[in-house]
Amino acid sequence: MPKINGNEIRPGNVLEHDGHLWTAVKVDHVKPGKGGAFAQVEMRNLRNGSKLNERFRSADKVERVRLEQKDQQFLYETDGKLVFMDTETYDQVELDAEILGERRPFLQDGMMVQIEYYEDEALNATLPQKVTCKVAETEPVVKGQTAANSFKPAVLDNGVRITVPPFVGEGEDVVVNTETMEYSERA
Numbered sequence: 710m711p712k713i714n715g716n717e718i719r720p721g722n723v724l725e726h727d728g729h730l731w732t733a734v735k736v737d738h739v740k741p742g743k744g745g746a747f748a749q750v751e752m753r754n755l756r757n758g759s760k761l762n763e764r765f766r767s768a769d770k771v772e773r774v775r776l777e778q779k780d781q782q783f784l785y786e787t788d789g790k791l792v793f794m795d796t797e798t799y800d801q802v803e804l805d806a807e808i809l810g811e812r813r814p815f816l817q818d819g820m821m822v823q824i825e826y827y828e829d830e831a832l833n834a835t836l837p838q839k840v841t842c843k844v845a846e847t848e849p850v851v852k853g854q855t856a857a858n859s860f861k862p863a864v865l866d867n868g869v870r871i872t873v874p875p876f877v878g879e880g881e882d883v884v885v886n887t888e889t890m891e892y893s894e895r896a
Contacts (some may be wrong), residue, residue: 713773715748715765723755723825723833725772726763730755730827750802755832758807776825776832783820791816793824793836802831814867815840836887841896842866844881848875860892 717862722733731752740746747766747861765771773792781793781802790803802824806813815836816822825833860872865885873892877883882896 711773711775714767714772715717715769715771716746716767718748718750718765718771720826723774723776724752725774726752726761729833730774731761732833734760755827756806773846774792774827776827778823778825780821781824783818783822785818788795793822793831795835796821804831804834808834809836811890812836812887814865814869815842815885838886838888839884839893840887841882842869842885844877844879844883847877850875863892 716738717870718736718783720733720736724731724733732755733750734753735751737749738746739749742814745766747764750763750765752761752763752812753759779795781795784792784794784801786792786806789806792801792803792805794801794867804824809816815862817840818836823835824831825835826833843866845864845866848849848861858866859875861875863873864870864885869885869890871885871890871892877892877895884893884896885891886893
């Protein structure tokens with residue numbers, strides 16, 4: 710497995726550390742006045758979901774694990790498990806619903822999702838970067854309020870709260886970036 714330096718860790722990287730597989734959730738590069746720079750990495754255990762905060766100096770070597778990625782279709786949720794199907798082999802795989810965290814509401818029936826495998830074990834699911842949702846409620850458009858940067862609160866049909874530009878009204882379809890959980894464009 711390829712080893713990378715501590716300062717090369719990026720969010721989303723999968724690392725082998727202390728005999729476990731972790732995904733880097735958040736990475737802060739710190740350059741203190743004294744001593745060497747380091748990366749403060751918040752990691753989530755891919756098997757049990759536990760979190761760990763670890764410091765990696767630039768000189769530290771970490772094993773970066775490459776997971777195999779397969780596009781699979783979301784079928785349904787049962788008992789806190791999400792069921793996905795390989796559309797070529799029709800094999801089904803289950804993952805904990807909490808693996809998607811706050812992005813869970815964006816998962817739609819029949820949606821193609823990227824499932825990541827380590828050997829034959831399904832470990833992670835990544836939603837498409839852009840998902841179309843309907844605006845369930847938002848304030849009406851106010852005449853004369855055209856400032857491009859004045860976003861207003863809105864609730865999507867999946868219950869997620871985001872902010873949208875003033876010209877977006879209720880019942881409209883909008884595209885949401887699932888990485889940032891922000892409005893992207895009109896659908």
